[in-house]
Amino acid sequence: MPRPEIIKWLRTQFFPHMWCPGCGHGIILHALLRALTDLEKKPEETVIASGIGCSSRMPGYINACTVHSTHGRSLAFATGIKLAKPELTVIDVMGDGDCSAIGGNHFIHACRRNIDITAIVMNNNIYGMTGGQASPTTPEGARATTAPYGVIDPSFDLCKLAEGAGATFVARSVVSNPKQCEKYIVDGIKHKGFSVVEIISTCHTQFGRRNKFRSPIDNINRVKDLSVSQAKAKDMTPEELKGKYVTGLFVNVEAPEYTDQYFSLVDKVKGE
Amino acid sequence: MSKKIFVSGDEAVAEAVRLAKPHVISAYPITPQTVAVERISDFVEDGTLKAEYLHVESEHSAMSAAMGAAAVGARTFTATSSQGLLYMSEVLPYVSGARFPIVMMNANRTLATPWALLSDHRDSLSQLDSGWIQVYCEDAQETLDMILQAYRISEDPRVMAPMMVNLDGFVLTHTYEMVELPAQAEVDAFLPAYTTINRMDLDDPKTVCYAAMNDYMEFHMKQELDMRKVPSVIEEVDRLYGDKFGRYYDGMVEQYLCDDAEVVLVTLGSVTGTARVVVDAMRKEGHKVGLVKLRYMRPFPREEILDIASRVRAIGVLDKDISVGYEGIVFTNVNSTVADLETSPGRINFIGGLGGRNISKENTRGMFNELLELARGEKKEKIQFVNARCEYHG
Numbered sequence: 001m002p003r004p005e006i007i008k009w010l011r012t013q014f015f016p017h018m019w020c021p022g023c024g025h026g027i028i029l030h031a032l033l034r035a036l037t038d039l040e041k042k043p044e045e046t047v048i049a050s051g052i053g054c055s056s057r058m059p060g061y062i063n064a065c066t067v068h069s070t071h072g073r074s075l076a077f078a079t080g081i082k083l084a085k086p087e088l089t090v091i092d093v094m095g096d097g098d099c100s101a102i103g104g105n106h107f108i109h110a111c112r113r114n115i116d117i118t119a120i121v122m123n124n125n126i127y128g129m130t131g132g133q134a135s136p137t138t139p140e141g142a143r144a145t146t147a148p149y150g151v152i153d154p155s156f157d158l159c160k161l162a163e164g165a166g167a168t169f170v171a172r173s174v175v176s177n178p179k180q181c182e183k184y185i186v187d188g189i190k191h192k193g194f195s196v197v198e199i200i201s202t203c204h205t206q207f208g209r210r211n212k213f214r215s216p217i218d219n220i221n222r223v224k225d226l227s228v229s230q231a232k233a234k235d236m237t238p239e240e241l242k243g244k245y246v247t248g249l250f251v252n253v254e255a256p257e258y259t260d261q262y263f264s265l266v267d268k269v270k271g272e
Numbered sequence: 273m274s275k276k277i278f279v280s281g282d283e284a285v286a287e288a289v290r291l292a293k294p295h296v297i298s299a300y301p302i303t304p305q306t307v308a309v310e311r312i313s314d315f316v317e318d319g320t321l322k323a324e325y326l327h328v329e330s331e332h333s334a335m336s337a338a339m340g341a342a343a344v345g346a347r348t349f350t351a352t353s354s355q356g357l358l359y360m361s362e363v364l365p366y367v368s369g370a371r372f373p374i375v376m377m378n379a380n381r382t383l384a385t386p387w388a389l390l391s392d393h394r395d396s397l398s399q400l401d402s403g404w405i406q407v408y409c410e411d412a413q414e415t416l417d418m419i420l421q422a423y424r425i426s427e428d429p430r431v432m433a434p435m436m437v438n439l440d441g442f443v444l445t446h447t448y449e450m451v452e453l454p455a456q457a458e459v460d461a462f463l464p465a466y467t468t469i470n471r472m473d474l475d476d477p478k479t480v481c482y483a484a485m486n487d488y489m490e491f492h493m494k495q496e497l498d499m500r501k502v503p504s505v506i507e508e509v510d511r512l513y514g515d516k517f518g519r520y521y522d523g524m525v526e527q528y529l530c531d532d533a534e535v536v537l538v539t540l541g542s543v544t545g546t547a548r549v550v551v552d553a554m555r556k557e558g559h560k561v562g563l564v565k566l567r568y569m570r571p572f573p574r575e576e577i578l579d580i581a582s583r584v585r586a587i588g589v590l591d592k593d594i595s596v597g598y599e600g601i602v603f604t605n606v607n608s609t610v611a612d613l614e615t616s617p618g619r620i621n622f623i624g625g626l627g628g629r630n631i632s633k634e635n636t637r638g639m640f641n642e643l644l645e646l647a648r649g650e651k652k653e654k655i656q657f658v659n660a661r662c663e664y665h666g
Binding site: 070136 | 307
């Protein structure tokens with residue numbers, strides 16, 4: 001049972017939630033709320049944006065300033081919010097399809113700008129809400145409704161994509177490690193700049209069912225078994241790492257933040 | 273030989289696409305279109321349909337990829353719904369301007385915000401001006417038949433326009449019915465392989481989508497003049513299809529018991545089924561009511577509507593949409609046609625079904641009663657909301 005201070009962050013009137021029982025996204029919601037509580041954030045100073053998909057229903061259950069925007073565009077909404085009121089804590093929750101397919105362009109440009117937003121990518125390797133179509137992170141060989149004999153498209157490594165595009169904080173965890181999820185969300189929010197926290201989530205209904213991982217526990221065990229810490233991964237060959245989820249903090253560097261740069265430019269142009 | 277199959281509307285679309293043998297399918301998932309593209313992807317993967325299936329990363333790309341394929345002379349298919357259609361909208365006039373006969377299924381679903389999943393017609397009607405032919409289906413059988421007819425109509429050299437086949441989300445996409453599936457050989461005879469001169473060709477290099485500048489206006493005049501001839505092609509294909517497969521849809525408009533009707537209700541899509549039952553019941557009670565099933569919104573059946581309007585005392589138009597700040601979109605279209613008459617019948621715009629709100633038999637009977645009272649000279653509000661939970665007086 002969550003602590004009372006966490007319950008305060010929930011819109012319990014909207015429960016039961018729409019996620020399937022056993023969905024990994026609930027673990028991420030709890031980790032996010034623990035992080036916000038740990039950081040003593042106030043709901044009225046916290047904005048949570050989302051796009052479309054199972055992941056994107058999360059802000060609806062959170063008692064803060066929340067927006068359920070269009071598919072793939074939540075970072076554009078979040079960018080507008082942060083620029084209008086830089087003092088707010090802005091968090092963007094996305095799914096893998098939302099972040100890396102239809103919203104891929106917004107994702108790389110948010111990384112490039114280094115705007116102080118924390119992007120939590122809930123990667124369950126599938127389009128869950130629409131019925132299990134292959135996403136850009138569905139592992140090669142895995143089955144999906146649009147790939148009944150297995151996916152042949154190589155999948156994205158979202159952390160490498162974020163790093164390559166210029167994000168200044170990049171970390172990955174798995175739902176089987178909720179304490180680590182919470183820690184990376186805390187550190188990501190504290191970091192001044194664009195933070196990407198990818199959390200490997202589970203979808204037994206749409207991914208697991210078609211890939212011989214039927215129950216929620218099977219799916220949580222799957223991501224647990226496939227996760228490898230960054231330290232361990234260093235000593236493994238590329239063949240051994242194939243299909244694994246490497247967890248850890250990959251990037252944590254200081255760089256000029258976008259809204260700071262923007263408002264100092266405004267001051268400069270005004271001659272102040 | 274044709275056979276009977278028990279399928280949903282989405283599955284009927286997939287079966288029709290398999291029979292039409294497109295070369296390229298590109299699609300992005302959106303509820304309630306997904307089952308259709310999943311089944312098509314099954315057909316492609318198991319070799320039943322020899323085609324390229326492209327998993328694209330957005331609807332904008334789905335239509336762009338379809339256009340690229342059409343530009344080299346491929347028969348193409350895509351499918352979407354609601355927000356997906358809006359995201360495609362930039363590419364829709366590209367396709368129609370380039371005169372590529374792409375066929376698209378649109379599962380009618382309302383638009384955000386607030387978010388909702390169920391069916392109304394706000395998505396497709398927002399794209400009326402995109403240069404696409406638009407047809408609306410009443411059931412899964414009609415949807416299957418219209419996908420096949422759509423290729424025949426849009427690929428006709430007199431037409432060369434893309435076509436959107438609309439079916440109501442969930443009501444049709446997700447409900448099951450017995451559907452007659454034509455045999456492949458018969459479909460092949462009805463729908464010959466697609467050949468066109470409007471394509472990129474290494475032996476005869478040309479540009480597609482060039483910057484017209486000074487010719488732009490004439491370009492679109494030609495498009496409009498060609499579109500005016502489309503109703504006769506639609507009627508022709510409807511007869512041809514009926515002769516071959518035994519199902520006729522009356523071309524642009526189906527008139528149900530309109531010959532001696534005093535009042536008629538104009539409907540679009542699956543709600544026509546409900547209205548049909550109500551017309552039957554009210555006819556038995558002696559009321560002279562009729563039903564106008566508007567099948568095509570573009571091109572608009574001006575002649576048929578004028579003919580009906582000149583014979584009746586009142587017309588109701590049921591819009592499952594609203595152009596906020598004015599009236600229902602179908603109503604505007606019917607009205608501008610009726611304005612050509614010297615004396616026009618009374619008219620009421622019924623707005624219902626927004627976000628999938630039910631339109632029951634009782635609601636439909638209520639609409640006919642309003643029309644009958646208007647025909648008797650009673651004063652009626654011009655725009656009425658149907659089955660709303662709050663009062664409205666406009």
